Amino acid sequence: MKLFVSDLDGTLLNGAFQISDANREAIELISKYNIQFVVATGRIYHDAAMIFQKYGVSPYIIASNGACIFDDKGSQIFGCCIPYAELKKIIAYLEKIQVCYGVGNSRYYIAPLKWEQMLDQEAKRLKAMGQGIAEETLRFAKMEMLTQNGFKVMDIVDEIKRGPIDCYSISVVTYDQEAIQKIIKYVEQFETMAVTPSGSHTMEIMSKEGTKGNALRYLADRLDVKPVDIAAIGNSFNDLSMLQYAKISIAMGNAEDEVKAACRLCTTDCSEDGFAAAVTDLINKIGRRRSLL
Numbered sequence: 484m485k486l487f488v489s490d491l492d493g494t495l496l497n498g499a500f501q502i503s504d505a506n507r508e509a510i511e512l513i514s515k516y517n518i519q520f521v522v523a524t525g526r527i528y529h530d531a532a533m534i535f536q537k538y539g540v541s542p543y544i545i546a547s548n549g550a551c552i553f554d555d556k557g558s559q560i561f562g563c564c565i566p567y568a569e570l571k572k573i574i575a576y577l578e579k580i581q582v583c584y585g586v587g588n589s590r591y592y593i594a595p596l597k598w599e600q601m602l603d604q605e606a607k608r609l610k611a612m613g614q615g616i617a618e619e620t621l622r623f624a625k626m627e628m629l630t631q632n633g634f635k636v637m638d639i640v641d642e643i644k645r646g647p648i649d650c651y652s653i654s655v656v657t658y659d660q661e662a663i664q665k666i667i668k669y670v671e672q673f674e675t676m677a678v679t680p681s682g683s684h685t686m687e688i689m690s691k692e693g694t695k696g697n698a699l700r701y702l703a704d705r706l707d708v709k710p711v712d713i714a715a716i717g718n719s720f721n722d723l724s725m726l727q728y729a730k731i732s733i734a735m736g737n738a739e740d741e742v743k744a745a746c747r748l749c750t751t752d753c754s755e756d757g758f759a760a761a762v763t764d765l766i767n768k769i770g771r772r773r774s775l776l
Contacts, residue, residue, distance in 0.1 A: 484712055485706075486519050491526060493718040494716055494753055496753065497753055506758045506759045507540070509758060509762035513766070521702065522535070524544070525548045527547060527651075528546035528590075529632055530634075532632075548652055548689060549698035551563065551651050552698050553589075560702075561701055566690075570586075573688060575640070580665060581605075582655055585628065588650055593637055602621065609658060653687070654686075655685065655688065656684060676689070677691040680720040696727060698725075700728055713728070714733065715728070716758060717734070717742065718734065718738040718742060723741070726746055727745060731747060732747050733750055734748070735750060735751075736750060737753055
């Protein structure tokens with residue numbers, strides 16, 4: 484094994500958005516065996532980098548669900564922005580149907596001025612339809628956005644009118660299943676664009692080239708590593724492409740059923756240090772093989 488690739492939220496991070504001591508020790512174990520550690524996340528690069536800086540870890544980072552890649556020194560080695568024409572139309576549509584969203588580049592995750600109001604209004608509308616959202620669930624959704632490093636609020640529509648901006652992905656946050664289907668259908672008209680679910684209430688809109696699987700393939704080719712020498716671990720639909728590319732695929736215990744079905748192995752929940760358990764098991768197997776040589 485030469486590369487170990489991990490998703491971040493719901494995999495390496497626990498419910499408090501932290502790397503546990505056990506998981507941090509597992510990352511150190513990966514390094515000890517001269518295996519390159521790679522993180523593949525839907526978060527913007529700056530947000531992910533700041534998280535790892537706190538723990539003294541410098542991995543390769545596949546950010547924005549595969550739309551950009553940074554090496555372990557912080558240098559960008561790949562990027563795939565959303566074309567300006569498509570960006571303008573998709574943002575206008577999201578504003579029209581009034582769903583919460585944000586746009587991400589390598590430095591900032593930018594939410595529209597009324598992002599919180601959009602979530603609150605959606606909650607009220609769904610409650611009136613008998614599809615209420617628990618207050619705790621709504622608070623968690625807001626916390627996910629507010630706790631991101633590089634989060635800021637601005638008039639996105641006005642900014643886009645001024646001219647092209649760098650945008651690797653558009654993140655949509657909605658609990659309205661009808662809105663989700665409308666967005667998917669709308670984005671399908673753009674040949675270069677794709678929608679990837681990243682959770683029960685979130686989806687990413689990006690270039691078709693910008694998937695975790697494509698980014699991992701690009702990075703593996705750059706580092707001259709074959710799929711047979713790659714292990715990948717994740718929990719959600721946006722992880723499927725990288726899990727299918729890697730020879731050793733591991734699903735978290737809290738993973739979606741479709742993700743579990745696509746993987747060779749399954750570990751425990753992210754709240755139970757499932758990442759550490761998976762790494763320890765793989766490293767122990769590598770150690771036993773080496774001892775037989």
